[in-house]
Amino acid sequence: MKIRRSGDDKSGPLVHRVFMLVTPLLAAPLRESSGRRRWIGRTVAAMGVTAVLAFDRSPAVGLAALFLIIVPFEKLFPRHRQKVRRAHLGTDMAYALVSGPLATIGVVVGVFLSLVSLWWIPGLMLRPLVGAMPTVPRGLLGIALFDLAIYWAHRFGHEVPFLWRFHRIHHSTEHLDWVSGFRNHPLDGVLVAPAFVLLLAAGFSAKFSGALLVIQFATGLFLHANVRWRWRWLQKIVITPEFHHWHHANMACSRNTNYSTLLPLWDLVFHTYSISADDRPTVYGVDGGVPAGILAQLWEPMRDLRNPWPMLRHPRSGLRELRAMAARGVRQMVASARHRPVTG
Numbered sequence: 296m297k298i299r300r301s302g303d304d305k306s307g308p309l310v311h312r313v314f315m316l317v318t319p320l321l322a323a324p325l326r327e328s329s330g331r332r333r334w335i336g337r338t339v340a341a342m343g344v345t346a347v348l349a350f351d352r353s354p355a356v357g358l359a360a361l362f363l364i365i366v367p368f369e370k371l372f373p374r375h376r377q378k379v380r381r382a383h384l385g386t387d388m389a390y391a392l393v394s395g396p397l398a399t400i401g402v403v404v405g406v407f408l409s410l411v412s413l414w415w416i417p418g419l420m421l422r423p424l425v426g427a428m429p430t431v432p433r434g435l436l437g438i439a440l441f442d443l444a445i446y447w448a449h450r451f452g453h454e455v456p457f458l459w460r461f462h463r464i465h466h467s468t469e470h471l472d473w474v475s476g477f478r479n480h481p482l483d484g485v486l487v488a489p490a491f492v493l494l495l496a497a498g499f500s501a502k503f504s505g506a507l508l509v510i511q512f513a514t515g516l517f518l519h520a521n522v523r524w525r526w527r528w529l530q531k532i533v534i535t536p537e538f539h540h541w542h543h544a545n546m547a548c549s550r551n552t553n554y555s556t557l558l559p560l561w562d563l564v565f566h567t568y569s570i571s572a573d574d575r576p577t578v579y580g581v582d583g584g585v586p587a588g589i590l591a592q593l594w595e596p597m598r599d600l601r602n603p604w605p606m607l608r609h610p611r612s613g614l615r616e617l618r619a620m621a622a623r624g625v626r627q628m629v630a631s632a633r634h635r636p637v638t639g
């Protein structure tokens with residue numbers, strides 16, 4: 296079997312061939328839909344093209360592959376009647392296109408956050424155990440640990456007011472579809488960094504930990520898809536679009552629920568699981584909304600933060616203030632974990 300190296304330059308012609316196949320499919324949803332049968336044909340075509348795309352690894356091709364996999368299902372089994380060209384699609388596409396550079400901004404903050412979060416300490420404690428485990432149980436433990444850590448990072452992102460400033464950008468979309476999954480503030484995305492470092496400290500390889508990050512990102516896009524499947528039998532085993540749509544519902548009955556990103560087990564264990572058997576989520580978004588456009592949204596969480604300049608000019612009192620802020624954050628996390636009201 297031929298192993299393809301990153302230096303091989305074969306993506307050009309392949310991308311071109313794929314583009315020739317993909318263009319009619321990309322353009323088709325933008326025209327008036329002429330019914331279910333046409334979309335069934337497109338789905339079959341999309342499956343074929345996706346099989347070709349599976350051999351290419353460039354981000355743009357990956358994005359096209361996701362488009363081809365998910366959009367036909369959104370048209371065949373829509374949860375909400377909405378056009379592919381729905382409101383604010385441009386904003387979410389802009390997030391998709393700059394997701395790489397935005398993630399790079401987050402890396403610096405992510406490294407800092409990983410160190411101060413101290414999640415590497417339990418990782419180091421688990422290291423001897425992990426090292427002694429056979430491959431399969433070790434892999435399963437890695438998945439469970441990562442998912443548990445992401446559960447808590449996500450929960451704090453909702454229940455600690457300072458973190459919610461950033462995470463509410465992701466929740467601001469009022470139209471759920473796969474593209475809306477890209478809408479993430481880079482300083483919200485860094486909350487995955489402590490989970491990543493926890494795994495590294497526990498002795499899992501960077502490749503394994505990185506693969507979990509990629510899987511979490513890719514499944515995340517599918518969870519936002521505008522599909523009507525409920526998959527009731529799966530709902531407590533692995534998360535589904537229905538589960539995550541409830542997480543996004545701006546309805547009193549669903550507030551602060553369904554934080555898991557892979558296994559609903561954590562929501563069941565920590566009493567935040569909520570899927571109605573009779574009802575379905577209808578309204579998405581956040582109270583008060585956010586400004587339109589990616590630049591305004593990226594600035595929004597910082598808009599009314601205190602000016603940091605006086606803290607930099609007076610480092611000693613600045614440090615005291617930072618310590619007080621960190622202590623308040625820890626108190627809020629403890630209150631969140633105990634299901635107590637989180638106060639400022």
Ligand SMILES: [Zn+2]
Pocket residue numbers: 449453462466542
């Ligand atoms: Zn959330």
Ligand SMILES: [Zn+2]
Pocket residue numbers: 465476519539543
């Ligand atoms: Zn989401």
